[in-house]
Structures are given as structure tokens and as C-alpha cells.
Amino acid sequence: MDSAKTTQFDLTRLIRENVRNMTPYSSARDEYVSDGSEKVFLDANENPFGDGINRYPDPQQRTLKTELSKLKGVNQDQILLGNGSDEVLDLFFRAFCEPGRDNVITVPPTYGMYSVLASLNNVENRKVLLQRDFTLDLNGIFNVVDENTRMIFLCSPNNPTGNSIPEEQVESLLNRFTGLVILDEAYIDFSGQASWIKDLDRYPNLAVTQTFSKAFGMAGIRLGSCYASREVIAVLNKIKPPYNVNELTQRTALERLKDLERVNEEVEVLRSEREELAGALSALNFVERVYPSDANFILAVVDDANRRYRELLEKGFIVRNRSGQPLCKNSLRFTVGTQEENRRLIAALNDLK
Numbered sequence: 001m002d003s004a005k006t007t008q009f010d011l012t013r014l015i016r017e018n019v020r021n022m023t024p025y026s027s028a029r030d031e032y033v034s035d036g037s038e039k040v041f042l043d044a045n046e047n048p049f050g051d052g053i054n055r056y057p058d059p060q061q062r063t064l065k066t067e068l069s070k071l072k073g074v075n076q077d078q079i080l081l082g083n084g085s086d087e088v089l090d091l092f093f094r095a096f097c098e099p100g101r102d103n104v105i106t107v108p109p110t111y112g113m114y115s116v117l118a119s120l121n122n123v124e125n126r127k128v129l130l131q132r133d134f135t136l137d138l139n140g141i142f143n144v145v146d147e148n149t150r151m152i153f154l155c156s157p158n159n160p161t162g163n164s165i166p167e168e169q170v171e172s173l174l175n176r177f178t179g180l181v182i183l184d185e186a187y188i189d190f191s192g193q194a195s196w197i198k199d200l201d202r203y204p205n206l207a208v209t210q211t212f213s214k215a216f217g218m219a220g221i222r223l224g225s226c227y228a229s230r231e232v233i234a235v236l237n238k239i240k241p242p243y244n245v246n247e248l249t250q251r252t253a254l255e256r257l258k259d260l261e262r263v264n265e266e267v268e269v270l271r272s273e274r275e276e277l278a279g280a281l282s283a284l285n286f287v288e289r290v291y292p293s294d295a296n297f298i299l300a301v302v303d304d305a306n307r308r309y310r311e312l313l314e315k316g317f318i319v320r321n322r323s324g325q326p327l328c329k330n331s332l333r334f335t336v337g338t339q340e341e342n343r344r345l346i347a348a349l350n351d352l353k
Contacts, residue, residue, distance in 0.1 A: 022238070029057075041055065067257045078200065080226040084224045085213075104118055105149060107127070107137075110154075111186075135166055141173070151179055161327075164191055164294045208226070208228070284350070288302060298334045302332055
């Protein structure tokens with residue numbers, strides 16, 4: 001393990017000057033926070049007729065953050081919620097990267113939105129390919145770091161490869177890099193590794209993003225979360241849209257959090273099904289390699305990805321052809337479905353010649 005501590009991290013240096021100097025918007029629900037007593041609200045120009053959704057949602061999602069604070073073991077002021085993880089990731093670019101000047105580092109093959117958001121915000125994306133075993137090329141990363149490198153984006157477990165980034169490699173980045181390390185843990189619930197949220201107090205340059213879209217099964221409500229130091233969260237709160245998480249999303253997420261036993265049961269089923277599917281894929285003569293996975297999907301190398309994709313589509317199965325990604329030639333990504341869906345998929349695969 002790399003035990004040296006970060007000594008040069010200075011958050012103030014990273015914040016864009018215009019963000020540092022701006023006065024954030026103060027909404028009606030920021031200025032008056034309900035104490036639960038009966039009041040007549042005439043402050044926000046809302047329509048007074050309705051069934052509860054005629055009112056603006058809590059801009060700070062306090063009730064939802066209270067529950068997440070208990071679940072994740074962090075303070076509420078270390079949590080930011082967004083309209084999906086993509087909004088959260090975009091806020092990092094807008095807060096810490098000066099367009100046309102600064103750069104970030106990504107490590108393909110990985111989640112494609114990092115690159116899209118860099119382009120959208122006119123921020124150079126310096127891509128350092130993963131090594132053949134899908135671990136980080138640390139020397140390659142530090143060779144391209146300069147004084148304008150603001151963030152490094154890691155996805156662990158990684159999409160589309162399914163592996164977790166080795167702990168010692170993440171520690172090395174946190175200890176040596178003076179910018180922010182954004183660790184995307186969208187698939188962490190399917191992994192045997194613990195979340196890096198537990199290390200937030202050790203590393204002021206660490207930010208962890210998670211989502212309700214995967215293990216919680218709520219992709220349709222668009223809810224992402226970020227866990228970081230109070231100082232980082234305060235910067236992101238300063239620039240986020242005032243009502244970025246709607247009332248229906250907040251209510252639905254709260255209901256799901258009351259049923260964690262079921263969430264955990266579903267995760268265990270998917271883990272078990274993942275192993276069954278991996279074994280079935282390995283037995284196929286046209287599958288050349290099945291990569292180990294800590295996520296709810298499996299990446300497999302086949303003889304001809306385009307052909308196998310078309311054949312599966314004709315049988316009614318939509319998988320993801322990842323052949324266009326670096327290091328992923330002739331690779332298909334299989335999301336783990338229900339037990340019934342997986343049995344049908346395995347039968348269809350066995351029918352292919």
C-alpha cells in the first residue's frame with residue numbers, strides 16, 4: 001500500500017475564479033425551510049391548487065439526505081444529489097475546470113460520458129489506456145499530468161470491463177495527485193470491495209459518485225449522488241440548479257430506502273446469476289474469453305461480435321457490442337437479467353453455431 005499522505009491538495013486553487021466569486025441563487029425554499037407546522041405559502045409564485053406536487057421540492061433534499069447519511073455513514077453536508085450521476089459529473093467540470101485551459105484524465109475503456117462532458121465543457125481530455133489486464137497505467141497517467149490537470153475520472157467497478165480498480169492503485173493516485181480523483185461507483189453494490197466513501201476523511205481530494213439506477217433498480221427516476229468533503233460539496237451546491245431533484249423522485253427514492261432488505265436480496269440474486277451466466281458463456285465454443293466481473297454485467301470476447309450481436313437480436317435479445325472500445329475487440333457486454341431471462345439467453349446462445 002502507498003501510505004504517503006497528500007500534502008499539496010488545495011481546493012481553492014482548483015475552483016474556477018468566476019465560481020469562487022459568484023453569489024449563488026437563493027430560492028424561496030432556501031430562504032424559508034418548513035418546520036412542519038401549518039403555513040400559508042405565498043412566497044414562490046406557485047399554483048395554490050394541487051395534490052402536493054404543485055409546490056417546489058426541497059432544493060436540498062433534506063429528508064432524503066437524512067436517510068442516506070445513516071446508510072452511508074457520512075454527514076448530510078457531505079452529500080450532493082443530482083438529476084442522475086451525469087448531472088453530478090457535469091457539475092465537477094463546471095466548478096473546477098476553466099474551459100479552453102484546463103484538462104482532465106480518463107482511462108479508456110470506461111464510461112463514455114466523461115469524454116462527452118469534457119467536450120461539452122471545452123476541457124481537454126487526456127486519455128491514458130488501461131493496461132491489458134484492465135488495471136491503471138500509473139506511469140502513463142503521471143506522465144500526462146501537468147499544472148492544469150484538474151481531475152482524474154475512475155470507474156470502479158469499471159464499465160464496460162467489469163473489474164474493480166486495485167485499491168493500491170487508487171491510493172497511489174490519491175496520495176500523489178494534487179487535483180480531484182472522481183471515483184464512479186455506479187456498480188459498487190455488486191462488488192466484494194467496500195466503497196471508498198469510508199475513506200473520505202483520509203483524502204480531501206476524493207469524491208465518490210453513486211446512483212439509484214443499478215442496485216436500487218430505479219434508472220427511471222434519474223437520481224445520482226456524490227459523497228465528498230464538506231468543502232467540495234459546498235462548491236457543487238453553489239452552482240447546482242435550485243430544484244434539480246424533483247418531488248416525485250425524492251418520494252420514490254425514500255420509499256425504496258425503506259425496503260433495503262429487498263434491495264439486498266435482489267443484489268444477491270444478480271450476483272448468483274452473474275456467476276451462472278459467466279459459466280455458461282465460458283462453455284460456448286465461439287466465446288474466447290469471459291472477463292471476471294464485479295458488476296451486474298459480463299464482458300466476453302467472441303469470435304465475431306458483429307455476427308453474434310445480429311444473431312442474438314434476431315432471437316429477441318439486445319446486448320451491447322463494445323468492439324469499438326479500446327482493448328475490447330470482438331467484445332459483447334451482457335447485462336445480467338432475471339433468472340428466467342438468463343435461462344432463455346443461455347438457451348439462445350447454445351443454439352448458435
